[in-house]
Amino acid sequence: MTKTALSEEILLTIEKPARYTGNEVNSVYKDKNMVDVRFAMCFPDVYEIGMSHLGIQILYSMFNTFDDVWCERVYSPWVDLHRIMKERNIPLFALESQDPVYMFDFLGITLQYEMCYTNVLQILDLSHIPLMAADRTEEHPIVIGGGPCAYNPEPLADFFDIFYIGEGETAYRKLIDLYRNYKKSAMTRKEFLRNASHISGMYVPCLYEASYDDDGILSSFEPLYPDVPKTIRKEIEMNMSDTYYPVKPVVPFIKVTQDRVTLEIQRGCIRGCRFCQAGMIYRPVRERNVELLKSYAVEMLKNTGHEEISLSSLSSSDYSGLEELVNFLVEHADKKKLNISLPSLRIDAFSLDVMSKIQDIRKSSLTFAPEAGSQRLRNVINKGLTVDDIMEGATQAFLGGWTRVKLYFMLGLPTETEDDMRGIAGLSNEIAKLYYELIPKSERKGRVQIVSSTSFFVPKPFTPFQWASMNTKQQFLDKAHFVNECMREQLNSKSIKYNYHEADVSVLEGVFARGDRRLSKVLVEAYKRGCLFDAWTETFREEPWLDAFDACGIDPAFYTSRERSTDELLPWDMIDVGVSREFLKKEWDNALNEKVTQNCRISCSGCGARVFGGGVCYEG
Amino acid sequence: MKVRIKFAKEGTMKFIGHLDVMRYFQKLLRRSDIPIAYTTGMSPHQVMSFAMPLGIGVESDAEYVDIEITEPISSETAIGRMNDNNVEGIRILSFKELPEDADNAMASIRAADYEVRFRQGYAPDFPFMKRLEALYEKDTIPVLKKTKKSETVVDIKPGIYSFGGNDECIKMCLSCGSMLNIKPELVAAAVFASEDRELNEFALLIRRKEIYTMINNVLTGLDEIGGSIQ
Structure with missing residues (x-):
């Protein structure tokens, strides 16, 4: 018995x-005496979140x-078990072998x-592995991120x-x-790490030294030995x-966040939104073959018994085989009572x-992500979506029977x-107004529902905004309150x-996104003060941080709020x-000049991703 | 066609709650290509009903789920396919066609058999069976039953249909279903109370052995109804 x-x-x-x-369907059990290497793959959050992640499933398989x-597999023990494991000194275990x-x-x-960084420390701590890499010996596992x-x-x-650094499929074998x-x-162990640094994509942090000038700005970052590469190219x-x-x-x-088959249709994004890290670091766009995806879909549904399938990508509408794939799934769904979910789809x-074929229109809502409230600011962030696009999509949707619309915006974008900000409220109102103009009173079933959400903009490395100043907490809150006031002034504010x-x-996310290695000690201090599951509102506390x-x-x-000069040496350089x-500098300039850059399929902007020799850069 | 499936749940699967077992079966039936019927409407779901939820931590040799299938499939094929697709800890034991007029499993249950053992380190320092026998001699066995909303005193004696075995393995047949639902913990707690002891919440290892319906005043195992499909 298990x-x-x-x-x-x-x-x-x-x-x-x-x-x-453990013991789930399709979990892999091997004889530990018959393998040479045991790998514990961890998603440092609770099981339901970690199990919903496609990347782990790819690497696990x-x-x-x-x-x-x-x-x-290893996931973060929730706070109830965390307490028990600490009290009784029970070491963290992997799900399969326990x-x-x-x-x-x-x-x-x-x-x-x-916001999972303190959970990383929890994993090491509960595993009885020294937090500091420097304190580990030949007895300890190699900890790789x-x-x-x-x-x-x-x-x-x-x-x-x-x-x-980069995609896991290519270099782990080496x-x-x-x-x-x-x-x-x-x-x-030291020699192993030194040799590992020679493998493409492997960054061994202890082999580099950082120095800072009087203002605390990084002044040099150099490998300690001549054989250790100065730059690490992503895999x-x-x-x-x-x-x-x-x-x-x-x-x-148990029910997890993504309880369905996930088909990753492509990686990368042609759009080039300037705030989006994924849109830059996963370049160039690479599609999977549509016939292959069809066969994966059938096989995975059979192997799991899931009743739902979802397409995954940064922008599904840009996938060239989308129509063919979706039509195939819709046909399959009819026979197999399958639900299809299609996130990140242009309306x-x-x-x-x-959507009218696969969803209950009355229950589902439509999502638009204008990200900014005015065309000017959308040009700054290079978000191609225009008011006309949104109005056209919403018109068709309202005529098709939809009555719920979700809108996503960001506050604190550069310039x-x-x-x-007023535009956020204005656009929300315009969409509500459109509904009442389009749909005669006799055909309405109550009010249209517009849900507008704003997140706060966090500048990320490897984006054109990596040099930008981030707003303070007070600025963010003032802006949110301002938008809230504007919303109330709208004629359709009740909708x-x-x-x-x-x-x-x-x-905090902003601090760690563009932070340097001096922050490691802050993380240790925060963890010691009980910070854990900081991504969860129910467990996050600001004071200990x-x-x-x-x-x-x-x-x-x-x-966060310091604006960096484009000459500054950045911790991720x-x-x-x-x-x-x-390219990023040019895009930062274009942003400040409100100049739009075309997507990769319309014209190449020479971002540099051609060096990988494939994908969208070499289409046609 | 109505079908009754009997299965065992044991090992680490005892930590999987009832709702998750339902979800597990939905997926198991799909993996095994069992021609399960769906309800009509915008969000079709499988026609499926479980006899009686099993508490977390309890094992069982006799769990039941009734389903409806759209075309015949032989019992042997269905059991084979489902067991090929099962995890360790769930085993399909039978797959039988029900008469069209059979009550669904949930509505018809009247009693269940249990085997109860003491977890290591939790055995009582008194002879349990003897005390149980003594308790049963009384006219009534009043027990305080706590629910989320209220506390009521219930006489559990009419709910104890039979008991036997020994201190290592106590067997009980207890009333269950809508009339009077008595769990083995309740009986054990009453025995402990008769000795002025409190039953520890982790003391018992419980295994359900059978679930019964009542036919012509005779307790009849749920899988004695219906027959194998050829």
């Missing part, structure tokens, strides 16, 4: 014990196709958002042995082979149709037609004025609901994402 690391008394005490018992590797993580060869942690936050890994530099040599030979899978894909994804017992005749995000979390910054003598504003600094 064993459990936790006693039955504990399992019967905690919330949702199935988070910790990839590693487990290697005969010499057994990859298992063995302690400290017994593994690798602990891989995916870094999907900055990846995912989008690894594009600026510096705030976590002290805790990781290696950061894998790293595993090196590791096997290390274990078989007299190589030390990228250029053949999206001949690579690893989780056709037998793990099916959780037009095609998408409305498809933002009061007029831009509009306005939501805004928490400002304190956005400011402020105390932690104080204790370390670090001013968060240095990382050792990483090469293909998109050049010159």
Whole structure:
């Protein structure tokens, strides 16, 4: 019978014990004596979030196709179990074997958002692995980080042995082979890490030294040894149709955030929105073959028994085989009672037609992401969507029977004025007004519902806004209150609901997004003060964070509100994402001049991603 | 065609709650290509009903779910396919066609058999069976039953249909369903109370052995109704 690391008394005490018992459909069990390398793959958040992540499923299935590797999963114990594990000194374990993580060869942690950083420390702490990479010995697992936050890994530099920069499909095999040599030979851990730094995409933070000038600005960042590369180019899978894909994804017992089959149709985005990190770091756009996706869909639905399938990409409407794929799924859905979800789809005749076939119009809502309230500011951020596009989409939608519209905006974008903010309320009102003009009173079933949400803009590395000043918490709140007032002044204000995000979390996100390695000590202090699950409103507390910054003598504003000069050495400059600094600078200028840049399919802007030799750069 | 499926739930699967077991079965039936019927309407769902939820931490050799299928499939094929697609801890034991007029499993249940053991370190320091026998000699066995809203005193004696076994493994047949629902914990707690002891919440290891309906005043196992599909 399957064993459990936790006693039955504990399992019967905690919330949702199935988070910790493994044994799910399609989870992989191997004989640990028959493998050379044991890899613990961790998503540092609660099970329901981590299990919804496609990247982990891709890497889990990839590693487990290697005969010499057994990859298992690890998630953050929720606060109830965290307390018990700390009190009783129970080591964190992997779900499949239920063995302690400290017994593994690798602990891989995916870094999907900055607010999971204290959870990373929790994982190390509960695993009984020294927090500081420098304190680890040959006995400890190699701790490796990846995912989008690894594009600026510096705030976590002290805790990781290696950061894998880029897409996981390409370089892990080489790293595993090196590791096997290390274990078989007299190589030390230090030598292993030094050799690992020679593998493309591997950044070993302890092999670099940072110095700062009197103002605290990074003045130099250099490898300690001549054989250690000065820059690390991101890894990228250029053949999206001949690579690893989780056709037998793990099916959780408990309800998770994304309880469905996910088809990743393409990677990258042609749009070039200037605030969007994903749109830059995943360049160039690479599509998967549509026939391949059809066969994945059928196979994955059969292997999981899921009743829902979702397409995943940054901008699904730009996928060239979308119509063919969606029509295939709709036909399949009719036979198999399948739900289809189509996020990040442009609202037009095609998408409305498809949605009317697969969704209950009365219950579903339409989503637009204008991101800014005026055309001027949309030009600054290079968001191609115009008011005409939105009005045209909304007209068709209202005539088609929809009565709910969601709108997403950002506050605090560079160059933002009061007029831009007023525009958020104005646009919300215009859409409500359109409904009442289009739909005669006799045909209405109550009011139209417009839900407008604003998030606070956080500048991210490797975007044209990486040099921009970020708003303070007070500025953010003032802006949100201003928008709220504007909403109330609208004629149709009763049809509009306005939501805004928490400002304190956005400011912290801003600190760590563009932070440097001096922040590692702040994270330790915050974790010691009990910060955990900071991405959750129910567990986030601001005061211990402020105390932690104080204790370390670090001013968060240095990382957020300070506008950087374009000549400044940035903490992430050792990483090469293909998109050049010159291009980002040019785009920053274009932004300030309110000048729009065409998308990759209309014309190439010479961003630098051609160097990868494929994708949209070489279409046609 | 109405079908009754009997299955066992054990091992780590005992930590999977009832709603999640329902979701598990929905997916299991799809993975196994069982021709399950769906309701009509905008959001069709499988025609499926479970006999009786099993508490978290309890194992069972006799869980039941009734489904409707749109075309015949042999019992052997269905059991084989479902077990090929099962995780460790769930086993399909039977797959039988129900007569069209059969009551659904949920409505018809009257009693259930349980085996109760003490978890290591929690065995009582008194002879449990002897005390249970003594307790049963009384005219009534009043027990305080707590629900979220209220506390009521219930006489559980009429709900104890039979008991036996020994201190290592206590067997009980208890009333369940809409009339009087008695759980083995309640009986054990009453025995402990008769000794002025409190039953620890982790003390018992419980396994459900059968669920019964009443036919012509005879308790009849839910899988004795209906027959195999060829």
